[in-house]
Amino acid sequence: xxPSSISYGHFxxxxxxxxxxxxxxxxxxxxxxxxxxxxxxxxLRVERVLLSDSLGRALxxxxxxxxxxxxxxxxxxxxxxxxxxxxxGASKESPIRLVVTRHVRAGDAPGPEVxxxxxVRIMTGAPVPSLTDSVVRVxxxxxxxxxxxxxxxxxxxxxxxxxxxxxxxxxxERLLGLGHTIAPGAVGVLASAGRGRVxxxxxxxxxxxxxxxxxxxxDQFEDVRSGAGIPDSNGPMTSALVAAxxxxxxxxxxxxxxxxxxxxxxxxAEDCDALITVGGASMxxxxxxxxxxxxxxxxxxxxxxxxxPGSPVGFGWLPRGDRLQPVFSLPGNPTSAFVxxxxxVRPFLLRLGGHRxxxxxxxxxxxxxxxxxxxxxxxxxxxxxxGTSENSGVRLTGPQGSGLVSGLGRADGLAIIPEDVSRVQxxxxxxxxxxxx
Ligand code: AMP
Ligand code: MG
Numbered sequence: 001x002x003p004s005s006i007s008y009g010h011f012x013x014x015x016x017x018x019x020x021x022x023x024x025x026x027x028x029x030x031x032x033x034x035x036x037x038x039x040x041x042x043x044l045r046v047e048r049v050l051l052s053d054s055l056g057r058a059l060x061x062x063x064x065x066x067x068x069x070x071x072x073x074x075x076x077x078x079x080x081x082x083x084x085x086x087x088x089g090a091s092k093e094s095p096i097r098l099v100v101t102r103h104v105r106a107g108d109a110p111g112p113e114v115x116x117x118x119x120v121r122i123m124t125g126a127p128v129p130s131l132t133d134s135v136v137r138v139x140x141x142x143x144x145x146x147x148x149x150x151x152x153x154x155x156x157x158x159x160x161x162x163x164x165x166x167x168x169x170x171x172x173e174r175l176l177g178l179g180h181t182i183a184p185g186a187v188g189v190l191a192s193a194g195r196g197r198v199x200x201x202x203x204x205x206x207x208x209x210x211x212x213x214x215x216x217x218x219d220q221f222e223d224v225r226s227g228a229g230i231p232d233s234n235g236p237m238t239s240a241l242v243a244a245x246x247x248x249x250x251x252x253x254x255x256x257x258x259x260x261x262x263x264x265x266x267x268x269a270e271d272c273d274a275l276i277t278v279g280g281a282s283m284x285x286x287x288x289x290x291x292x293x294x295x296x297x298x299x300x301x302x303x304x305x306x307x308x309p310g311s312p313v314g315f316g317w318l319p320r321g322d323r324l325q326p327v328f329s330l331p332g333n334p335t336s337a338f339v340x341x342x343x344x345v346r347p348f349l350l351r352l353g354g355h356r357x358x359x360x361x362x363x364x365x366x367x368x369x370x371x372x373x374x375x376x377x378x379x380x381x382x383x384x385x386x387g388t389s390e391n392s393g394v395r396l397t398g399p400q401g402s403g404l405v406s407g408l409g410r411a412d413g414l415a416i417i418p419e420d421v422s423r424v425q426x427x428x429x430x431x432x433x434x435x436x437x
Contacts, residue, residue: 025304028420030343030378033305035313037326037344043354044202044273051190054182056246057200058354064178065169065193072110072127076161080119080141080150083134084158090140095151100144104129119150128162135161168192173368179356181246184272201354206247207269210235211262211280211289212332215254220415233405234278234337238330241341242276245349257286259295266292270320273352276345282312289329293318298327306419309333309378309402310340333402339380339414342435360433365394365415373417382411383432394432411435 010186028036046060075081082098090096098119100109106125113131114120119219120129121144140154169175171293175189182190182200190198218227223229230348232254239249250272255265257280269275280289296318303314312331317324330337350358365385373379381400386393394415397407413432417424423431 026302027304027306028302030305030307033302033313033315033344034347036301037348037350039412041348041351044204044352046199046201046354048197048199051187051195051198054190054198054200055184055187057182057198058246058350058356059178059180059182059186060175060199060201060354062174062178063180063193063195065173065175066171067194068166068167068170069192070125070163070165072112074163074165075122075124075126075128075135076163077135077137077157078123079137079157079161080144080152081114081122081128081135082119082152083114083116083132084134086117086119087134087136087152087155087158090152090155092153095142095153098152100148100150106259109371121150133162134158137161149209177356179354181355181357204242204247204273204349204352205271206242206251206349207250207252207272207275208235208238208242208278209252209265209269209275210238210254210278210332211252211257213257213286215279217254234330234332237339237405237408238276238278238333238337241338241346242349245346246353246355247274247349255286259288259292262288262292263296266296267317269325272325272345274326274328274349275318276328276341278329278330278337281314281329281331290314293327293329299324303329303339305344305376307339307343308374308379309336310343310380311377312336313340313344315344323417331402334405335382335400335402335408337410342414342433343380361436362416362431362433363388363390363392363434364429365390365392367415367424367426367428367430368393368395369394370426371396371415371417371430373422373424375422376419378419379417381409381417383413383414383415384410385412385432385434388412388434388436394430 032066079240087096098117100121101118103121104126108126110127110129114129134157136152136157142151144150176186210232214230215232216223216233224231235251239251242249250269252265255261277289280287298318300316304311305313310331314329316327318327330340347358382397383394384397397410413434416431
């Protein structure tokens with residue numbers, strides 16, 4: 001007897017001897033399937049990349065400030081830096097006149113103290129001279145129409161519009177945590193912390209292989225028009241899903257439903273961190289993916305999940321030299337491919353890419369129509385929402401057949417009807433997984 005589990009690269013894998021093709025369905029719950037996929041996955045290696053290349057990556061370090069920002073008390077307005085007590089009582093009827101001693105711009109030194117009855121013309125971001133505590137907005141003055149003297153018509157800015165040093169960040173302050181997904185706002189924070197390069201996790205390299213004799217690319221669309229083929233929508237869609245989950249894609253196929261062709265394509269994915277096959281994974285005569293995988297030594301993790309759409313989804317590992325490559329076999333119906341990716345592949349890729357947050361935001365919404373749900377399966381429906389907060393109204397994008405693709409373009413989220421619920425009445429709450437970002 002060999003070991004019951006083995007560690008290969010990043011993956012701890014239970015050794016399963018049953019083959020995919022001959023095995024019976026496991027019918028795992030969505031949760032069990034997710035747990036099985038996630039177990040033992042550790043983030044990929046780290047690398048230092050240019051800040052401009054960091055968008056969508058996961059931080060592989062805590063970002064800690066080592067400078068004070070803003071570095072000086074500075075003006076939040078274009079206007080006049082003054083002492084609050086010098087402008088008290090200023091109004092249109094009784095303006096207060098102050099002597100303007102100089103002009104200070106962002107990047108200038110603050111210069112000497114400001115005396116009583118004096119003002120300094122100041123621009124947004126410029127350092128506020130000492131002894132001033134207010135910046136009067138230019139609209140409340142005559143804008144120094146008489147050079148060297150300013151008239152102040154309002155005292156509402158007494159004590160206002162000075163942004164204190166250190167308000168934004170101070171040395172030692174933690175700005176972003178390990179595993180944070182770098183969105184454009186985080187790029188701004190990283191730049192503010194002086195990072196020209198950032199330590200991040202590598203992007204998972206993911207091969208996407210579509211399969212089916214009937215599939216046509218955009219250059220063969222004439223066949224689709226004439227009724228001789230169907231568009232390979234899953235190839236570009238699955239590649240986009242991978243990219244949106246922080247992966248980089250090697251798009252393969254479409255492969256013919258032919259063992260040799262399939263094997264050739266699968267071999268091209270050798271060096272990838274994961275392989276996603278789409279189609280040919282079910283019970284039909286042309287469903288050769290699992291046979292080819294089995295002949296290549298595939299170890300099955302599971303086959304079949306209690307979900308609709310997408311129940312024929314499979315997951316396992318393919319030996320590649322001294323490592324095992326995770327393989328997802330998604331069903332070919334476009335919505336089945338989409339939903340199984342969202343539920344099972346996306347969290348895996350995010351974890352592999354080192355991202356801390358791997359779950360979609362879920363909110364409870366009110367359904368505007370009754371929903372029937374199959375017994376014993378978790379049902380995922382494409383829905384549109386009236387808002388993105390709890391209690392928003394939710395309605396179906398249209399017919400919910402798994403072969404339909406058009407509703408996916410309109411879907412804000414997937415409504416989730418649990419296994420033990422067979423009917424939801426109009427007005428009742430349903431959980432919706434939001435498809436954001
Ligand atoms: P399969 O999983 O191969 O049995 O395919 C199930 C259904 O999905 C069939 O109607 C296929 O034509 C369709 N299908 C399979 N692959 C794709 C694809 N890449 N793009 C669009 N539809 C597909
Ligand atoms: Mg097929």
